[in-house]
Amino acid sequence: MMHQPIDMACTRWCILRMSGPRTLAVADSLAAVGVEAWTPRRTEKRPHPSRKAIGPDGRRATVEIDAPILPTYVFIRAVHRDEVLAIAADPASPHPQFSFLRRADNSIPEVRGADVAGLQEEERRAQEIIDKLRECEGREARRRERAALMKTERARQKALRMERREFSPQQTVTVEGMPALGGMTGIVESSDGRSAVVHFGGSLTMTIEAWRLAPDHVQSGNTSVVAAA
Template identity: 35%
Template sequence: MVEEGRAGKWCILQTSAGRTLPLARALSAAGYEGWTPRRMESRRRPRSTVTIDRELAIAPGFVFVPSRHLDDLWRALALPVCPFPPFSVFTVGRRVPEISGTDIQGLKAEETKADIEWQAFVDRREKKLKRSQRYLYGRGTVVRVADQDSMLGMVGVVAGGNDRVAQIEFSNGHKWNIETWRLIPDHVDAALSGKDAAARTAMAS
């Protein structure tokens, strides 16, 4: 989150909906601390099964900038070619209204909520992807449980099974059927991500 302006005041810039994020990014890159609340969205491409993640503006058309940068922004607008995507300073009559940090708390809260919801979605998506993976471990392979809270970190030996479920025998003699996506070879660091672990999983028959 950007710092608030002098005495916590902000001015409002207006632009088109499609230029909201480019304007905020360009202003921030130039040191003007442009901010607009954002959220992520996952959408399927038309006529395709491929999904793409994209960033969207929560308040399209509005970018907030600390008021201490206002004079610089006026100068930028006066240039023959403005270095930023087209925008205007929001005015009421001849006055530029300034807002305080508390005035945009609602937007900040909305952005935080969107971030939490997106992370929950990403976690569910990654879990679903992991569950779809199949690994075939040969009998006698030493494996570690990497994704099951009640057995996390336990090491056992593959006693049978297939590419979906492996029968694991533990040191106490108990045998459990465990989905193969929850397992990694014991020589792989259990701290590796599921993607990295999968890339290094030994496939054996």
């Protein structure tokens, strides 16, 4: 997860050095004790460590990890310099190992916020990229979910079509899953278990699949349902 960017424009910063794999750990460890520490980072998607982890699309799953944009460099606000110098000099420090970037005369340089504006812009662009990627993946996940629901609904309808529903002549029924007939009741004229001829009044008589019909419990008698062999 990307960290909230620090406003670096109106202050001065010192630079810490460390090994590449420790970059984020140093920044996070110092920030956890109240030091204003920052290093530009981006979120990357990488294959899941386990080859057995399969994503919804049937391919190997991915995981998100934070990665430094500028490995081996962490910026701390200059007002924390003495505090961080003490941390670096403490052999019992719980923080990952790091050192200060120094000039040839051993002095510690400071940089302006404007000097690292390009790095902040790079971090912002990296965040935009991962946000767009997540949005695309979200749309794809929703598409797969809709497809799965449609597949489930088709399977449900197929199972219902395999049932035989016997309706008695003159039985009153309602229709499910056909909005045009929603709220209407009809009278069964004949039924063969797979479909029924239903009269809705006037000249409206229709043959409707039996699985779409339900007895009107207020007026009708029993309906028998038999699974097809």
